[in-house]
Amino acid sequence: MAKTITKFRWFWVWDFDKEEKWFNEMAMNGWALVSVGFCRYTFEACEPGEYIVRLEMHGVNSSDSSYVSFMEETGAEYIGRVFQWMYFRRKSELGPFDIFSDIDSKRDHLRRINKMTLIAGLTNLVVGFLNSMNGSRLSWINLVLASVLMYASGRMKGRIDALDSERLLRE
Amino acid sequence: MFENLALTEATYYILLSLHSPQHGYGIMQQAEALSHGRVRLAAGTLYGALNAMVDKRWIVQLPVEDGSRKKNYQITELGLSVLKQELERLRELVNNGDAILGGTNASAGAAQNGKTGAAQTTGGRNNG
Structure with missing residues (x-):
């Protein structure tokens, strides 16, 4: 069986390209991502x-x-x-590997992420609000989560706007 | 309502590749070959574009052959007319670009200087 290592790491939703960069640095160092779980990443020797x-x-x-x-x-x-996050890898001998190759599809991808964080954020806001009305002591957890998710949505919105201004001139 | 709008480069190359039946990876390879390696359609982008074009009936998905999981696509009559219209538009762009910027260096220099008639020859000489 091939040698594997497992690492535990947390990435914020707006840092998904940092996550991707980490995988590719691991691959450059001879460790290819082979399976994923919640905050758990397993690499095999390559x-x-x-x-x-x-x-x-x-x-x-x-x-x-x-x-x-x-x-x-x-x-x-x-x-x-x-x-909803899917992970793919491809042998680099097959050439450059990307999932999205134009501004429109990159923008659609960011909008999908934004929509998910917004829905999750609003859900937590409503649940947190209702719970605090009922005097629940743990409602602050939902409210903190809601703030984090709203912040994530703001970060995504900024990136979408940047693509939009590029899209005015190019595709 | 959108008939006069330009196709994206991805759309254009996908339609062109589907002139004969082709599967996804074949489209990627063909677009890359036609553009001498410049256009690399990424799989996610291609997948989205194919689904959108099937919805618009510009292309059809052909019945999957036995023992193969690969989906083949082909352009429709409607897709072909969209493609031809785009080709006309592109021709207009190239012709206009050539008329104003193209041809000899002298005429390009003259266009930049904004001078007319007799000034063209002197413009050419100064640049040379």
């Missing part, structure tokens, strides 16, 4: 730089299995998913 790893937030409505087999058809391997 040739340095053998894989390129990408992650994306997948829409709830689109069919997962047909998307995964489409990705596999293009040479990508499906690593796994955590909530």
